[in-house]
Amino acid sequence: MRVFGRLVLVTLQGLLGRRRIVLMLLLAALPVLVGLAIRLGGGRADAPAILDTLVIRTVLPLVALVIGSAALGSEIEDGTVVYLLIKPVPRWVVALAKIAVAVGVTLALTLPAMLVTGLLIGTAQGGSLGSSLGFVLAAIAGGAAYASVFTTLGALTTRALVVGLAYTLLWEGALAGLLEGTRFLSIRQATLGLAAALGAGDPDVATLEPIASLVVLALAIAVPLALTALALQRFQVRAGD
Amino acid sequence: MTATPAVASEPAPPAPATPNAPNAPVAAIELEHVSRWYGNVVAINDISFALGPGVTGLLGPNGAGKSTLLHLIAGLLAPSAGQVRLAGRRPFGDPTVYHEVGLVPEREAIHPYLTGHQFALLNAELQGLPDAGAAADRVIATVDLTEAAHRQIRTYSKGMRQRAKLAGALVHDPRILLLDEPFNGMDPRQRLHMMSLLRSMAAAGRVILFSSHILEEVERLAEAVLVVYAGRLAASGDFRSIRRLMTDRPHRFTIRSSDDRRLASALLAQPAVFGAELVDGLLAVRTSDYAAFTRALAGVARGAGIRLFEVAPTDDSLESVFSYLVRR
Amino acid sequence: MSGAAGNIYDLGYRGYDGPRVGRRAVAVALLRQTLAASYGIGRGGRAKLVPFGLGALGLLPAVLAVGIAALVSQAGPAGPNLEEASPIRHDTYQGLSATIVMLFCAAQAPELFGRDQRYGVLPLYFSRSLGRADYALARLGGLALAVFALSIAPHIVLTLGAVLAATDPLTGLANEAHEVPRALAISVLDAGLLAGVAGVIAAWTPRRAYATAAIIGAFIVPPIVVALSARLAAGGLARALVLVTPGDLLDGANAAIYGSIPDSPAVAAAGLPAWSYLAAAALGIAVCVTLMLRRYVRITV
Numbered sequence: 023m024r025v026f027g028r029l030v031l032v033t034l035q036g037l038l039g040r041r042r043i044v045l046m047l048l049l050a051a052l053p054v055l056v057g058l059a060i061r062l063g064g065g066r067a068d069a070p071a072i073l074d075t076l077v078i079r080t081v082l083p084l085v086a087l088v089i090g091s092a093a094l095g096s097e098i099e100d101g102t103v104v105y106l107l108i109k110p111v112p113r114w115v116v117a118l119a120k121i122a123v124a125v126g127v128t129l130a131l132t133l134p135a136m137l138v139t140g141l142l143i144g145t146a147q148g149g150s151l152g153s154s155l156g157f158v159l160a161a162i163a164g165g166a167a168y169a170s171v172f173t174t175l176g177a178l179t180t181r182a183l184v185v186g187l188a189y190t191l192l193w194e195g196a197l198a199g200l201l202e203g204t205r206f207l208s209i210r211q212a213t214l215g216l217a218a219a220l221g222a223g224d225p226d227v228a229t230l231e232p233i234a235s236l237v238v239l240a241l242a243i244a245v246p247l248a249l250t251a252l253a254l255q256r257f258q259v260r261a262g263d
Numbered sequence: 264m265t266a267t268p269a270v271a272s273e274p275a276p277p278a279p280a281t282p283n284a285p286n287a288p289v290a291a292i293e294l295e296h297v298s299r300w301y302g303n304v305v306a307i308n309d310i311s312f313a314l315g316p317g318v319t320g321l322l323g324p325n326g327a328g329k330s331t332l333l334h335l336i337a338g339l340l341a342p343s344a345g346q347v348r349l350a351g352r353r354p355f356g357d358p359t360v361y362h363e364v365g366l367v368p369e370r371e372a373i374h375p376y377l378t379g380h381q382f383a384l385l386n387a388e389l390q391g392l393p394d395a396g397a398a399a400d401r402v403i404a405t406v407d408l409t410e411a412a413h414r415q416i417r418t419y420s421k422g423m424r425q426r427a428k429l430a431g432a433l434v435h436d437p438r439i440l441l442l443d444e445p446f447n448g449m450d451p452r453q454r455l456h457m458m459s460l461l462r463s464m465a466a467a468g469r470v471i472l473f474s475s476h477i478l479e480e481v482e483r484l485a486e487a488v489l490v491v492y493a494g495r496l497a498a499s500g501d502f503r504s505i506r507r508l509m510t511d512r513p514h515r516f517t518i519r520s521s522d523d524r525r526l527a528s529a530l531l532a533q534p535a536v537f538g539a540e541l542v543d544g545l546l547a548v549r550t551s552d553y554a555a556f557t558r559a560l561a562g563v564a565r566g567a568g569i570r571l572f573e574v575a576p577t578d579d580s581l582e583s584v585f586s587y588l589v590r591r
Numbered sequence: 592m593s594g595a596a597g598n599i600y601d602l603g604y605r606g607y608d609g610p611r612v613g614r615r616a617v618a619v620a621l622l623r624q625t626l627a628a629s630y631g632i633g634r635g636g637r638a639k640l641v642p643f644g645l646g647a648l649g650l651l652p653a654v655l656a657v658g659i660a661a662l663v664s665q666a667g668p669a670g671p672n673l674e675e676a677s678p679i680r681h682d683t684y685q686g687l688s689a690t691i692v693m694l695f696c697a698a699q700a701p702e703l704f705g706r707d708q709r710y711g712v713l714p715l716y717f718s719r720s721l722g723r724a725d726y727a728l729a730r731l732g733g734l735a736l737a738v739f740a741l742s743i744a745p746h747i748v749l750t751l752g753a754v755l756a757a758t759d760p761l762t763g764l765a766n767e768a769h770e771v772p773r774a775l776a777i778s779v780l781d782a783g784l785l786a787g788v789a790g791v792i793a794a795w796t797p798r799r800a801y802a803t804a805a806i807i808g809a810f811i812v813p814p815i816v817v818a819l820s821a822r823l824a825a826g827g828l829a830r831a832l833v834l835v836t837p838g839d840l841l842d843g844a845n846a847a848i849y850g851s852i853p854d855s856p857a858v859a860a861a862g863l864p865a866w867s868y869l870a871a872a873a874l875g876i877a878v879c880v881t882l883m884l885r886r887y888v889r890i891t892v
Binding site for chain 1 (some may be wrong): 431
């Protein structure tokens with residue numbers, strides 16, 4: 023347990039205290055500001071749509087991507103991960119610690135944005151506290167899924183940022199307009215589906231079934247964890263002198 | 264010992280390397296026909312050896328594969344062929360082996376945002392030491408980093424970083440210590456301090472393997488050497504014994520005597536001697552048979568009535584051994 | 592061992608006294624190398640994965656459109672109607688491929704500008720007849736050419752498709768001739784602006800991960816701000832911001848060039864005159880070049 027705590031601590035020390043965090047805070051503050059602007063402007067009917075698009079479509083995946091790829095990927099790139107691996111600690115514990123930190127920091131950074139958006143959805147016409155809560159819960163699940171997937175990308179490739187961006191912008195961005203059958207391959211769709219099931223979100227927009235959404239999100243957290251553990255178990259230093 | 268040269272173009276048979284501690288039950292580090300390649304590039308080519316307690320130096324020029332070899336032993340690389348055994352187990356994918364192993368990597372940077380003390384503490388806690396804080400303090404004192412211990416590692420000089428890495432590797436008092444160019448960037452005083460530390464650890468029964476491309480360091484610290492060149496093991500063992508194995512290279516001696524000229528002609532009559540030169544006021548002799556020459560010299564000098572003031576083998580240094588080995 | 596006469600044969604470095612190519616040739620060589628490096632040419636296989644992957648994705652809609660048009664025309668006389676009905680046209684391509692081109696810039700610019708700084712090899716460049724300004728311009732030019740190629744390739748595919756599908760090639764060429772300058776114009780603007788912004792950010796941010804994130808941030812976040820301020824009825828702000836946001840600016844410029852409606856409702860609502868987009872784009876490119884020059888002229892190596 024102490025080992026896990028120390029791993030978490032050293033990962034946090036690496037993530038925090040850098041420009042990265044400041045930038046992420048700025049990004050996460052955007053929905054909050056917009057929400058405030060809407061509120062002060064007297065509220066709008068499409069506020070929920072604006073904001074949940076903003077949060078779920080943009081802020082959540084981007085913050086998760088930057089944090090996730092930094093939690094493990096940058097350590098592998100710098101070489102400092104070696105000092106964690108040449109210890110009698112099971113590799114899955116290291117993987118778990120990294121993912122836990124990535125998820126935690128991502129959620130911590132984006133929670134204000136989610137709460138604001140949730141509240142605004144709740145107080146919009148016909149909304150309720152229940153739908154606020156629904157939105158926040160779905161966003162939390164989505165954020166955890168994104169962070170988990172992107173951390174694993176950092177373990178698997180040196181170009182995690184680009185791959186993650188391509189996934190978010192191209193795959194998830196394009197999916198919105200194209201093939202319906204591939205919705206289950208999108209964390210965004212799963213999050214929106216879960217939100218709809220919990221009472222939040224636009225009822226007119228077709229989303230993934232609740233059960234499918236839950237399964238996708240759960241898999242998106244569990245499978246990357248297993249993959250990261252496996253990748254660390256078989257870790258080799260890079261060649262080249 | 265056979266008279267084959269230590270360097271062979273075909274794979275060398277496994278040979279025990281360290282001369283010390285005959286009561287070591289199982290070799291702590293064992294390589295059997297280990298090779299590692301990256302596509303078409305062979306980084307390590309069929310290397311076999313076994314090491315026990317004591318200090319062994321891994322010597323080779325840059326690019327010879329020293330770091331690769333240490334990474335293979337430490338379980339940070341998987342061998343493409345052959346078997347690596349560290350403390351009796353295969354290190355790749357088996358973190359339990361690190362209870363008794365410490366590694367000081369050369370290339371991998373340490374966390375710049377931690378302080379020296381935090382880094383030592385990190386290592387201590389991940390090793391599961393019961394009193395990690397005390398162990399960290401102890402090891403920081405051992406490597407002489409106490410004043411800088413609460414500064415971030417990004418502010419450290421190269422020598423200080425090396426010492427911080429060493430601290431991390433020593434914190435759990437490992438039985439086996441692997442060091443990749445550990446004295447890089449250290450000033451002479453620190454180097455001497457570290458060398459005496461390693462020597463005392465070796466005397467207590469630890470297995471220490473360190474790599475270097477600086478001959479003087481290896482000569483001074485190592486009891487035995489492993490010479491690698493272009494991914495192959497060129498020689499192993501005590502370097503003076505290696506030198507004696509190299510019978511196709513004449514041994515050289517420098518002699519200062521009361522009458523160099525007459526001694527030279529007397530020596531040339533000996534079958535073992537095939538060259539003698541007067542150089543810089545000294546007599547330089549080349550002989551093919553070390554043992555026979557040393558036995559005959561005293562007799563020859565006495566017979567000719569010549570006093571010997573100084574007799575020194577001039578190419579018995581590791582440097583000459585090494586240069587012979589790599590020039591093939 | 593040397594003989595009695597004693598000779599030492601110097602087999603090492605040899606000086607060169609012959610003619611040397613001038614500064615311009617060196618700059619051109621650097622430009623060519625940068626262009627190749629943008630696509631990972633000259634480095635290992637993995638380096639080509641991302642740029643060629645993105646390039647292929649960028650061409651995909653064009654290839655699909657041409658393929659489908661060919662198949663359909665086999666089945667019956669659809670002809671020009673199909674072209675206009677297809678969502679993949681010259682004027683819509685900017686919107687389709689914008690994200691891909693931006694990703695390309697975000698992925699490759701840090702490699703081109705950051706590596707030299709990270710590995711400290713700038714003194715090696717600056718100690719040649721190549722000046723600092725030449726280095727900056729050559730690197731930027733190489734990236735811009737790479738983006739230009741990425742941008743114009745789909746247009747070429749579409750044009751070729753139309754030419755080959757026409758009743759005879761010459762008529763086809765005549766029909767498509769007016770597309771060429773427009774495609775060139777939008778590709779030049781794309782290249783200048785996107786490569787410029789990405790290059791400047793990458794030059795000021797040597798660490799690869801930060802640079803990629805910053806570049807994508809610079810491309811993605813401002814259009815969101817623009818869209819939001821438009822929806823929140825801060826029209827004046829939106830109008831001003833459109834001109835400084837690369838993504839929206841190119842959207843507007845594309846509409847100006849093709850005489851179509853911009854993709855983004857915010858840009859359409861802004862109602863800026865056509866020339867303002869082109870002027871702003873030109874100004875933006877000039878600013879980028881200036882910043883780039885400033886960075887390398889002032890960097891301490």
